Amino acid sequence: MALRFYNTYSGVMEEFIPSGMKKDKIQDYPPVTIYSCGPTVYGYAHIGNFRTFIFNDLLRRYLKFRGYKVNHAMNITDVDDKTIEGANREGISLRDYTDRYINIFFEDIDVLNIERVEHNPRATESINAMIEIIQRLQERNFVYSRDGSLYFSISKFHKYGMLSRLDRRQIRSGARYDADEYEKDDVRDFVLWKSPKNGEPFWETPFGPGRPGWHIECSAMVRQVFGGTIDIHTGGVDLVFPHHENEIAQSEGAYDEKFVRYWIHVEHLLVDGAKMSKSKGNFYTLRDLLDKGYSPRAIRYLLLTSHYRKQLNFTLEGLKTAENALARIDNFLVRIDDVKKNAEVDPAIRTLSQEFVVHFIEQMDDDLNISGGLGEFFDYVHSINSLIDEGRFSIADRDFVMDILRRIDSVFGFIFFKKASHGIDAERIQSLIDERQKARKEKDFVRADRIRDELLAGGIILEDTREGVRWKIRQ
Ligand SMILES: [Zn+2]
Incomplete structure (x- = not known):
């Protein structure tokens, strides 16, 4: 069995082959290149956002556990309607405004024990890469201009709609177009470059002053960080159309090469069975939950342990259940730490542990089946507990088991949960x-x-x- 992912682009499970060239050993692959759509930094991220970010974390941690090297980028969208509006409202620069929320974002990431990724490009620092793509698209006739803004003409890109598998009529009647209020040839066309408006920041370019549309930002940052085709692109399902569809159109239109090998999308998070909204009173930021006294460890546990392609119904009750599961783990850790018997490692424990790791990998290799992996883990805890009951557990056994737990926790990140690196407890x-x-x-x-x-x-x-x-x- 090999690692497999459900690829949104093909609509089927596929064996994961980084770089597209099959190798005999995992160690022989070049680093897996991953791009994840990151936060727009105009406020506190909510737990729906964190579900996706924690999934990204699980993905990279599991790849490393399996022996892959990882080269991962998550962008920061630091220029768009909301960030500009926020900065203007407070009368401060866009940079000062977005810096504040970038710092908050990374604090939250640390609190949840989410690993920092290798690259965090900012949109405002990737303008040259955007200019390059737009110029290439202009040379290839994908672009037209209206009132100083540039648009991508999707009728020129024949593969448009392949990712979302919406036919043209559905795209036309769908309610979720770009919200940009400009005159276009076709309602499905999207803006690449926006002409400057009063009071908005803008950049000088060969095609006139203005600021980027949202979609071009991600295409440009992928290009800037990785150069060419990447292995994995992740994001929430709500980004499949139009955002990711548009990224493909821009990048493949400009460079005539495959943009992404595997598209992986995380399902929605519901709260109390409904879509989160401020008016319904079921809208939680991470800090709302910490203020209520819930631990970041329980929040991580709950967001991590349901399969990413299933909707997750988040409830405060669920957080309490998560705390109970973690208490079982803590009690187990206390118990195995309490042994005094001196003996060699019991062969039964060696076998049990090795079988557990094999079964864990079998489950997780199947499109990151975390529920299966977690089931194996609790079975293992149960078996070890029984051996302790029988008095068959020695100090050497403990060290052996602790080593297994540390390896598994390089994936879970909730067994030995560090108190947040900022010392926030x-x-x-x-x-x-x-x-x-x-x-x-x-x-x-x-x-x-x-x-x-x-x-x-x-x-x-x-x-x-x-x-x-x-x-x-x-x-
Ligand atoms: Zn994006």
């Missing part, structure tokens, strides 16, 4: 806040202030709100 913060409240009630203001200062020294700011005391990370 929601539980500890909450207990200090509670202590401070108690001190205030007892009119021990010296102690209350000392606690507040201690938190402040750790970069945590307290705010007294009507709902009680809230905390946030100092910028």
Whole structure:
């Protein structure tokens, strides 16, 4: 059995062959090139976004676990209608505005134990690559201009619609066009370059001043980081059409070579059975959940452990179940740590462990079947617990099992969950806040202030709100 993924482009499961050339050994492949559509940095990312980012993390971690090398880029969209609007509203530069949310984004990533990827290109630093693609598309007659803006004419690109498999009529009647309000030849055409409007940032180019459309940003950043065809492109299913369809049209139109070998898309996240929306009151950012006292480890566990091609119904109840599963793991770790018997590694434990790893790989190789992989893991925990019950567990066995757990956790990232690298530990913060409240009630203001200062020294700011005391990370 080999690693297989469901490729949105072909609509079937395919064996994963990086670079398109089959090799005898995994170690012989060049690094797997991955591009993931990243955040638009105008606010706090919500847990639907994090489902996709945690999937990207699982993908790269599992590839490394299997022995592949990984070269992964996730872009930052730092110029679009929302970022420009936000910066103008606050009267600060686009750069200052987006820097703030980029920092917040990376803090959140760290809190969830999501690995940093090799490249985080910013759209505003990739303008030259956009100019190059647009010029090539102009030479090949894919482009027309209206009122200083440039459009891609999709009737010129015959493979348009191959990824989303929408026929032309469906695309026409679909409600989700580009929201750009410009005059186009065909309603399906999309904007490559927008003419400057008053109060908006713009760049000078050979085809006039303006700013990029959203789709061209990703095509350009893929080209800038990787040069040519990449192995894997990921994103949420809502990006299949039109965003990814348009990326293909731009990149393949400009360079006459395959853009992406495997397209992998993550299904929606629902909250309490419905689409998340602020008006329904079921909209959560990561920080909303941390404020409510849920641990980032449980959030990671819940978002990671349902298959990426199934809709995930997120509930607070589900987070409690996740906490219980993690408590079982913690109790197991305490138990195996508590052995004192001196003996050689039990052959039964060696066999059991090796079989577990084989079965885990079988499950995960099947399109990252995490539920299957997790099932194998809990079976293994159960078997080891039984051996401990029988008194058959030694210090050597413990070291052997710990080694297996560390290897598996290089994929899961929730067994030995590091307290966030910024030292943010929601539980500890909450207990200090509670202590401070108690001190205030007892009119021990010296102690209350000392606690507040201690938190402040750790970069945590307290705010007294009507709902009680809230905390946030100092910028
Ligand atoms: Zn993108």
